[in-house]
Each structure stands twice: as C-alpha cells, then as structure tokens.
Amino acid sequence: MWLWIHKFGSPKYFYNVSGKILPWVAGATALLIVIGLYLGLFASPADYQQRETVRIMYIHVPSAWNSMFIYLLMAASAAIGLIWNIKLADIVAAVSAPIGASFTFITLVTGSLWGKPMWGTWWEWDARLTSELILLFLYLGYIALQSAFEDRRLAARASAVLAIVGAVNVPIIYYSVQWWNTLHQPQSLGVGMSTIHPSMLWPLLIMALGFKLLYVVILLMRTRAEVLERERNNAWVQELAQALVGKSVIGSANEYR
Amino acid sequence: MSRNAAHPARVNPMGASVRQSPREYDSLVAGGEGQPALTAENLACERGDRLLFSGLNVSLGAGNLMLVEGPNGSGKTSLLRILCGLAQPSAGVVRWRGEEVGRSRERYCAELMYLGHNHGVKGDLSPCENLQIACALAGVKSGVTPEEALYEVGLAGFEDAPARILSAGQRRRVALARLLTAEARLWVLDEPFTALDTDGVMLVEKMLERHLARGGMALVSTHHEVRVTEVNIIRLELY
Amino acid sequence: MSRNAAHPARVNPMGASVRQSPREYDSLVAGGEGQPALTAENLACERGDRLLFSGLNVSLGAGNLMLVEGPNGSGKTSLLRILCGLAQPSAGVVRWRGEEVGRSRERYCAELMYLGHNHGVKGDLSPCENLQIACALAGVKSGVTPEEALYEVGLAGFEDAPARILSAGQRRRVALARLLTAEARLWVLDEPFTALDTDGVMLVEKMLERHLARGGMALVSTHHEVRVTEVNIIRLELY
Amino acid sequence: MSERPGIMSTLGALIRRDLLLALRRRAQALNPLVFFVIVVTLFPLGLGPEPNLLQKLAPGVLWVAALLSAMLSLEAMFHSDFEDGSLEQLLLIPQPVFIIVLAKALTHWLLSGLPLLLLAPLLALWLHLPGEAILVLLITLALGAPVLSLIGAIGVALTVGLRRGGVLLSLLVLPLYIPVLIMGAGAVDSAAMGLSVGAQLSILGALLAFAVTLAPWAAGAALRISVE
Amino acid sequence: MSERPGIMSTLGALIRRDLLLALRRRAQALNPLVFFVIVVTLFPLGLGPEPNLLQKLAPGVLWVAALLSAMLSLEAMFHSDFEDGSLEQLLLIPQPVFIIVLAKALTHWLLSGLPLLLLAPLLALWLHLPGEAILVLLITLALGAPVLSLIGAIGVALTVGLRRGGVLLSLLVLPLYIPVLIMGAGAVDSAAMGLSVGAQLSILGALLAFAVTLAPWAAGAALRISVE
Numbered sequence A: 001m002w003l004w005i006h007k008f009g010s011p012k013y014f015y016n017v018s019g020k021i022l023p024w025v026a027g028a029t030a031l032l033i034v035i036g037l038y039l040g041l042f043a044s045p046a047d048y049q050q051r052e053t054v055r056i057m058y059i060h061v062p063s064a065w066n067s068m069f070i071y072l073l074m075a076a077s078a079a080i081g082l083i084w085n086i087k088l089a090d091i092v093a094a095v096s097a098p099i100g101a102s103f104t105f106i107t108l109v110t111g112s113l114w115g116k117p118m119w120g121t122w123w124e125w126d127a128r129l130t131s132e133l134i135l136l137f138l139y140l141g142y143i144a145l146q147s148a149f150e151d152r153r154l155a156a157r158a159s160a161v162l163a164i165v166g167a168v169n170v171p172i173i174y175y176s177v178q179w180w181n182t183l184h185q186p187q188s189l190g191v192g193m194s195t196i197h198p199s200m201l202w203p204l205l206i207m208a209l210g211f212k213l214l215y216v217v218i219l220l221m222r223t224r225a226e227v228l229e230r231e232r233n234n235a236w237v238q239e240l241a242q243a244l245v246g247k248s249v250i251g252s253a254n255e256y257r
Numbered sequence B, C: 001m002s003r004n005a006a007h008p009a010r011v012n013p014m015g016a017s018v019r020q021s022p023r024e025y026d027s028l029v030a031g032g033e034g035q036p037a038l039t040a041e042n043l044a045c046e047r048g049d050r051l052l053f054s055g056l057n058v059s060l061g062a063g064n065l066m067l068v069e070g071p072n073g074s075g076k077t078s079l080l081r082i083l084c085g086l087a088q089p090s091a092g093v094v095r096w097r098g099e100e101v102g103r104s105r106e107r108y109c110a111e112l113m114y115l116g117h118n119h120g121v122k123g124d125l126s127p128c129e130n131l132q133i134a135c136a137l138a139g140v141k142s143g144v145t146p147e148e149a150l151y152e153v154g155l156a157g158f159e160d161a162p163a164r165i166l167s168a169g170q171r172r173r174v175a176l177a178r179l180l181t182a183e184a185r186l187w188v189l190d191e192p193f194t195a196l197d198t199d200g201v202m203l204v205e206k207m208l209e210r211h212l213a214r215g216g217m218a219l220v221s222t223h224h225e226v227r228v229t230e231v232n233i234i235r236l237e238l239y
Numbered sequence D, E: 001m002s003e004r005p006g007i008m009s010t011l012g013a014l015i016r017r018d019l020l021l022a023l024r025r026r027a028q029a030l031n032p033l034v035f036f037v038i039v040v041t042l043f044p045l046g047l048g049p050e051p052n053l054l055q056k057l058a059p060g061v062l063w064v065a066a067l068l069s070a071m072l073s074l075e076a077m078f079h080s081d082f083e084d085g086s087l088e089q090l091l092l093i094p095q096p097v098f099i100i101v102l103a104k105a106l107t108h109w110l111l112s113g114l115p116l117l118l119l120a121p122l123l124a125l126w127l128h129l130p131g132e133a134i135l136v137l138l139i140t141l142a143l144g145a146p147v148l149s150l151i152g153a154i155g156v157a158l159t160v161g162l163r164r165g166g167v168l169l170s171l172l173v174l175p176l177y178i179p180v181l182i183m184g185a186g187a188v189d190s191a192a193m194g195l196s197v198g199a200q201l202s203i204l205g206a207l208l209a210f211a212v213t214l215a216p217w218a219a220g221a222a223l224r225i226s227v228e
C-alpha cells in the first residue's frame, strides 16, 4: 500500500498511467450521461404532481451528491499531502476545489430553478439548502486561501489545514443547521423523497454514476495539466515537450540568471 | 563550500552607459545660476520633549551635494522629511527658488524625488509596473524608459516578477531606478546605501555623480563614506 | 552650520565594561569540544522557479564566525532563515548537535538568537519592556539585566520612551541588546549593521568578538567588512 | 522630456494603479462582496427561517450589511500604502492632495459599492423582498454607496497614521453613515409597504452631492496631517 | 544563569505581553466592545423602533453582533507582530508553537469576549429582551465567545502572511462560526419563548471543549506554515 502510494504519487508515473486511463473513463462518462439523459428526459414518466419539472432532478441530485463527495475527497487528499508530503495529493486537492464548487453552484441554481415552480419561491431557509450554501462558502474560502499564497508548497499546506478543519466542521454544521431549522420551523418543505419509482430511480442512479465519472475525468485532465506546469523544469517534461515540438519550449530553471 | 563566480545579470554597465544623456538640467529659473535653489533658515525640530536641532541653516545650489551626518537618533531623517515638506519644522521656513515650500507645494514636488527608509515599492506589482506608475505620476519625465532604468540598476531579468519576491537589496534598487526615470532637480535620499551590496553602493555613487554633474542637487543622509569626485560636498553634522 | 560635540549619552563603554563576565559558555555537550555544533548538508533552496543554491554544506563549531556574503538577491536571507528553522530547505537537513532542527526545535531555539531585516521591536513598548519580555521568553538568561544591556548598546536615557519614537538606528540597537540578555550559543544576524552609525558598527563588532571568545558561534550576513580580531572566520560566498 | 501631467490624467493614473493592485489580489478584491453575502446569510441563521419575519427585516439587514461591508474594506484604502512608504511618495506628486483621496474613494466604490448592485437583487430574493422594493434597493445603493466611500475616505485619512486603527475607524465613520442608513433602509421599507419613496431618494441624492463636493477636501487635509 | 522557563510561565509571559500592548493602545482595546454596541444600535435605526419586532430580533441581532465584533478584532491578533518581525521571534522561543496561539486566543477572548458579558445585558434591555432570556444570553456568550476566539485563531494563523487578509479571514472563519451562532441565538430565542435550553447549552459546551483541545494545534501548524 505504502509503496503503491509512493509509486502512484510520483508525478511522472501518474502522468503516464492517467494518460492511458483517461480516454476510457471519458468514453464511459459520455456513454452514461447520454443514456442517463435519454432515460431521464424522454423515457421516464413525468411526476403526477411535479409534472415535467421533475426532470431537473436528474441534474440536481447527482450534482448535490457530487458536491459533498468532492469535499470529503478534497479534504482527504489534502491531509495525505500534508502528512506524507506527496505532491500529487496536493495537486488533486487543489484541482478538486473549483470542480466541487461548480457542482455546489449547479446544485444551488438547479434547486432554485426547481423551487420557483414547486414552492413558489426561489429560496427557502431549509436546512439542506442552507448547509449546501455554507458548503459553497467553505469551497470559496478554500479557493481564496489557495490563491492567496504565492508559493505553491505553502499554499498546499495552509489550505490543507483549512480543509481538515473544514471537514471536521462539516458534520457539526450540517447537524446544527438541521437542528436550527426544525427548531424554528415545524412546517417542513422536505426535499427528500422517501419512495421513488424505479422508472425514475434508474436514470437517477445512472446519472449519478455519470457525474461521478465526469468529476474523475475533469480531475484527471486538470491534474495532468497542473503536473506538467509544476514539473516543467524536470527532465521528463522537457523531453515530452521536445518530442512534441522538436525543441525546448519551456523556460529553464534559471531563466532569471 | 565557498564558490566564486561573477553573476552575469548583475554586471553593471552604468559607467559605460550611453542611455542617460549627460545633458544639463534646464538652468534654474528663479534666483539665477549659482544662487542656491533650496534654502532653509533657522530651522528647528522638536520631537517629543527633545530639541533635535535649532538654528539650522541650509542652502543648496546647482551641483551641490549635502551630506547629512550624525549618530543614530540625531535627527537626520527628521531633517530630510522637513526639507521635503512632509513634516513641519517647529521653527523656520524652507524655501525652494525663493518660495516657501508649504505655499508652492506642487511646483516644489515636480522637481523633487525623495527616498526614505521605506521606499514605497509595491510588492504586488512588478518592478516595471512600479516604475511606470511612478512615471505617470511624476512631475517631469527624463525620457529614460522603465526598462532602461531597471537595466541600469542591475535588475535586468527581474522586470516582470512581482517585487514582493525580490530580496531587500533588489527592492531598494527598484526604488533607486525611480530616480532615473524622473527629471528631478533635487534628490533627497535617506540612507540610500542600506541593504545594497558593494556593486550597489558604487551604482548609487555613479548616479549621484552624474546627477550633480548635470547641475542637480542632492541631500543625502548616510553613515558611509560617499566617494564621489569633483563635486561640491557640503557636510551637515548633526549630533 | 556644522557643529561638533560628543553626545554624552552615546559614549559607549563597551570596551571597558565589566558587566558582562568573560566567562566561557558551558562547553558543548554532544559532539564534544571542537566538533561542529551546527551542521548542514547538501542544502538547497528554491524560491519561485529559481534555484538559489544547492549542495551547500555548513559546519560551525565553538568560536567560529561564518560570514555569508554575496550580492543582492543571492540568497543570504533565505539561507539564514533556513538555518534557523524558520523556513524549509527544498533539499538537505540542518542539524544542531547532531539532531535535526525540525525534530528538536525547542532545544535548538533555547540556544539560538536570530536578528532579521525586521527586528521585532514593539513600537508601543519601551526598550526596557521589550527586553524584559524577550528575557521572559528566552531560553537561558545571561544574567545581564535589561537596563545594563541598554546601557551597553548606548541607549541610556531612552529606557522608558516608547520604542516607536526612536530613530531607525536606535531601534536596531534595542534589538541588539537582546543578544546580551540571553545566553544564546548561536547568533544568526542578517545584516546587523543596517542603520547603525560608526559607533554602532564598532559596538556590534565588539559584541561579536566577545561572544566568539567565550566559545559562541555566529552566522552573519553582511555587505560590510567585519573587523573582528583573533577569530576563526569562515566565509560563505553565495553568488 | 514630456509635459507635467494634468489633473485628470493623474486621477486616471491613480485609479489605474489601484485597480491593478486589486487585480493582483483578485481574491481580496472580491471580498467586500463576499462579506456582504455572508452577513446577509448570517441573519436568517441567527433569526430563524420564517419568511414573513425575514421580509420585514430585509431592508434593514441589507443596508446594514452594505454599510458594514463598505466600512470594513475602508481600512485597506491607505493601509498598505502607508506601511510600505508609497503614501509618502503619493503625497509628493505634484498635484493637490485631494486628487489622491478622490482616486482612492472612487476605487473603493468600484470595488465595494458597484459589485453590490449586481448581487443585491439575489440576496433580496433570499430574504423574500418584493420586486418593486428590489428596484428601490438598487437605486438607494447606487446613490448611497458612493457616499459611504467618500465619507469613509475622511475617516481612513484621519486614522492612517495609527496602527490597528481598524475599529477606531468604525467608531469615527459609523455615526456619519447613519443618515445614509436611515434614508436607504427607510426607502426600501416604504417601497416594500407600497408607499412613496421620493423624499428619501432626494435626500440621498443631496447627501451624495454634498459628499462629492466636500469629502475630498476634508480627507485631503486629514491625510496631510496624519502622515506627518 | 536561570532555568529555562516552563510552559505555564511562558504562557503567562505571552499573555502579559499582549495585555500590556493592549493597555498601551487603550482606545483600540475597547473597540470590539464599541463595535458590538454600534452594530446593535444600527438595527433599530435600520428597522424602525417597534418593540415587538425588536424583541423578536434581539437574540439574532445580539449574537450576530457579538460574532462580527469577535471576527473583526481577530486580525489584530498576529498582524502587527508579523509586520514588525516579532512573530519570527515568537516562533523561535523554545516552546511548542501551540502555546503562542493559545496565548493569543486567550488574550483575544479577554479583550473581545469577556467585556461583551458586561455590556450584553444593557443592550438586551434596549432590545426589550425578557429577564430569563438575558441570563441565557450571558451563559451562551460565556460558552460561545471562547470558541469564536479559538476558531478565529486558526483563521488568522492561516492568513497572517497575506497582506490585506482581513476580509479573506472572514470568508474562512464565518462558515465555521455558524454552529456557534445557531446554538447561541437559538438558546436565547427558546428562552425568550419560555422553552427549555439545555440541549443547546450542552452543545455549546461540547463545541467549547472541542475547540479548546483541537484549535491550538491546528492554529499552531497553520502559523508555522504561513510565516515561512
């Protein structure tokens, strides 16, 4: 396990392996999303109560799941980067944040768009909505901190501390928000659906898997770009560039000298 | 452990440079040639309860260099800030071309360059941007471009890095480059040699020499010996 | 205009002082006498994209003075901060008495005094309070009281004014006084002569000489010549 | 050898300088906006999610949040320039001092007042404010935010020489902000209740005219004093 | 030649140092308190003077004001020490880093949390809060304010190396403050409605215990990183 982490943690190894995996994952993602969208938008029935607007669910719910999943993954990989000093983990954490923030944003937007026809209001201070909003703030804080540091190493370490503190707080925030809302407002606009018909469940699950893979694809692509950028002074990247263009196109380590 | 090699980017070609023309500054308008342009009479400065100096007279004409010397805490910085109009003396007046500097502040500032303990280089901007802004705000421009000025002070290659990451001495050099881009008649430099290496010290001396030869004036506070040749040095000893 | 009189409060009796006993520091425990106490192997430092130095070895034993020299921007400050444990090198380790300083941080800090470009004198406190606090926080005390230390550095009479109103050089002297109140084996001084007058420079040299004679060690970055006699000077040239 | 720059070109250069600095710290430049959002979201959390209550509070909460966000970003106006000696350099440019202050106030408004206009409608929706009231909110913010920046400039100029002036600053500035707050929140409140808002809006306009003409001079004088 | 000081004596020396510094700037040390008062008084101005409405708002407004006042005084915790190089000196004292952070958080609480306890009853009366609710308000402030200082210390430690971190700091810290706000304001609200508050108070207590044990370590790690 340890060896494996170190082997996979080497940027060069990662670059080569991910290059081979990427097309397959991308293909699977496209396939799943196309199938999911078809099933969701055309093959599945409209809800008897919500009518066609229910179809927003096939975007909304998978992004909501992703938004939380990515935060945990980001915090975990930031912690790994901090504790074992693995550059690749730092990159994964850094690259995940904007993706996670985007999914959170999509959740909020689709939720609002859905809320207008369903509840007659764009926004309601419901527990789940509120905690999703706070999650967006956590993401934004992480991104802001990351971009505020010049030195990448320091940026990674500082934001790792934040991500860990945030991850410890996420459950606390979640439960306190739940508490707060049920305390003040007995009449609940529950977002959950206890029973869901299989004709809607299947497309939903397919879309959820598709969105997870979409995250993986974006993650791999952005991580690869980031790896190239950070390792641009290393021999293997230089060779790669030379193979591509035929000459060294990337500044050398001592360009100031 | 100890390695020796000349650092190519820092070889400073100031001596051989032809970029800054040795043209004279426009001759002083008021007061006529030879008359002192900066005068101060009977200056006194009190800080807290201590009288730092009193009855001090200053007069500086074209081509003159005034060295303000004195031990730590003797009032050099206080004097220079008063002469720039940044602080008020507790007695006495400072005149530029016969006019009180408090009254004709804008005309005075157009011909003045001040370099204090804190040199006002923005860490978030690149040296080049720092100079461009200084240029856009300055009184009269000398025609030396920011790039040329940075080259002169030995910062070729650092033009576009944020100034924040520069070392103490490099940031000081950016501030010095400001002196080159503006056509200021009077330089007021508070310990300009701080943080500079021996190359840097020579650079400042060269800059001063050239400035004075063109008919400029300079007020310099320092604890170092200033090796400039063929100029009128006035020493002002504070104690 | 130029006046000459010795300033009574600044006559510095360091040479004749008997306050600081010339007693030796406790001999080094680990490694034994003569063994280097501070060692660093194969240090490298990368800032941004630039490699400032690599493969640098440092070893410093009792009574040794290491002068770190180099032009502006060559990495002196970066090196000193790494050797203090304030920054991480991109490669290599720093050891104090054989232990990595990252591991035994507290034991290292107990014997270390660092003076950076910013010297950490609180402007709102008086020089005396500044020193009392430094004393209360430091590792081992030397037994020199804050008042005595301030007298040594020529700040007699300024003990109780807020440090904010002191001049640049006077504030620097307060920071130097810290070196006297603590019994630190290793001094790391980044351009200690900045802002000091000639008296002040001599004072630092005297302090260094005495420290080294007692078996102390010092790492000093500077652009000046350091005139200390009878000591083992190691020069580290960065470029 | 070029001409000495005119007043307008200096003003332009100063504003360009500050915007460039803000651009370099994008994360920070967005902060007044972010702070506004955060304060507005804190209130439902502190008060509970009842839509009726929130709607009643909305004008006050939005305006108080706008005011605090303007106030908190004031300190950055001169602080870093003072610390690194740039402020002395600015005071030595051959132009009247009020130009510096005017440029600073304008930049402050561009970065803290203007973006609020874009986000305020969204936040007003969160607090269930009705449509016409949102329009009035935007008008009051458009008139009031520049006043906040201009008055703020006087406060910062007075406190720039003092370290940790941050909260001292609020003490100086908040009493002067109160008329803006009362008129701004009052107008939105009236609009939400369907009343006419002409009087409040014209008072806000008058405050703006007043601030534009007087504040730069006062702040310029304050600046020269506190940097010495 | 004296002994190397112990951990507790170092903690004491650090706190004494910061209190001495605060004493020298009395005007600034009082500011969190003043800010609290100002924010609380702004609300009646923005919302109009209806007693019923104010009473309903009181728990939320008081707690939001306490939170903002704690947050705004956070920045001063390390800022001046960083600027003048004292922070490097502190990092080189022969003690674990978390001691520094703990001392800073304690001083912050002494200067911003503790004084609120004295003034909160008065302000609560202004907002027509009933007597038992005021008692609960004091208890929640006593439990919650130290949490704010401790969590805040993490935020400041993370941003201390960044200039103009002020509002970035709030972005980092405010989401983490939300549980304290919800529990604090919730308890006061329940008390005002005559409900039981045991659950909220024990959650606040748990948060405090949690913060005391974990925050100093996280903040210490953050500090070492961001000063490098």
Ligand code: HEM
Pocket: A057, A060, A061, A064, A065, A107, A108, A109, A110, A111, A112, A114, A115, A116, A118, A119, A122, A123, A128, A129, A130, A132, A133, A191, A192, A193
């Ligand atoms: C801005 C508004 C909204 C936000 C921020 C939001 C947020 C969320 C979140 C975070 C989840 C995942 C919860 C979990 O798995 O525990 C979720 C799930 C869901 N949301 Fe929304 N939502 C919004 C509006 C709506 C609306 C208007 C509806 C439909 C009436 C809706 C229906 C659902 C459904 C059916 C699920 C999946 C149920 C489940 O997993 O328990 N949401 N939403």
Ligand SMILES: Nc1ncnc2c1ncn2[C@@H]1O[C@H](COP(=O)(O)OP(=O)(O)OP(=O)(O)O)[C@@H](O)[C@H]1O
Pocket: B047, B048, B049, B052, B070, B071, B072, B073, B074, B075, B076, B077, B078, B079, C164, C165, C166, C167, C168, C169, C170, C195, C197
């Ligand atoms: N605000 C003030 N209140 C009281 N005394 C002050 C104030 N400012 C400066 N001083 C005192 O004025 C004296 C001169 O200060 P100044 O900075 O002019 O000295 P300097 O000659 O530049 O010294 P250095 O060589 O150290 O830079 C100092 O002794 C200082 O204590």
Ligand SMILES: Nc1ncnc2c1ncn2[C@@H]1O[C@H](COP(=O)(O)OP(=O)(O)OP(=O)(O)O)[C@@H](O)[C@H]1O
Pocket: A150, A151, B164, B165, B166, B167, B168, B169, B170, B195, B197, C047, C048, C049, C050, C052, C070, C071, C072, C073, C074, C075, C076, C077, C078, C079
């Ligand atoms: N955060 C950073 N990112 C990139 N480069 C940096 C950073 N910090 C410092 N540098 C670079 O490191 C080099 C060395 O800086 P350092 O401060 O160690 O120099 P120095 O030898 O102390 O110079 P001086 O004599 O001017 O004080 C400089 O060229 C500077 O540009």
Ligand SMILES: [Mg+2]
Pocket: B076, B077, B078, B190, C167, C168, C169
């Ligand atoms: Mg001086």
Ligand SMILES: [Mg+2]
Pocket: B167, B168, B169, C076, C077, C078, C190
């Ligand atoms: Mg240096």
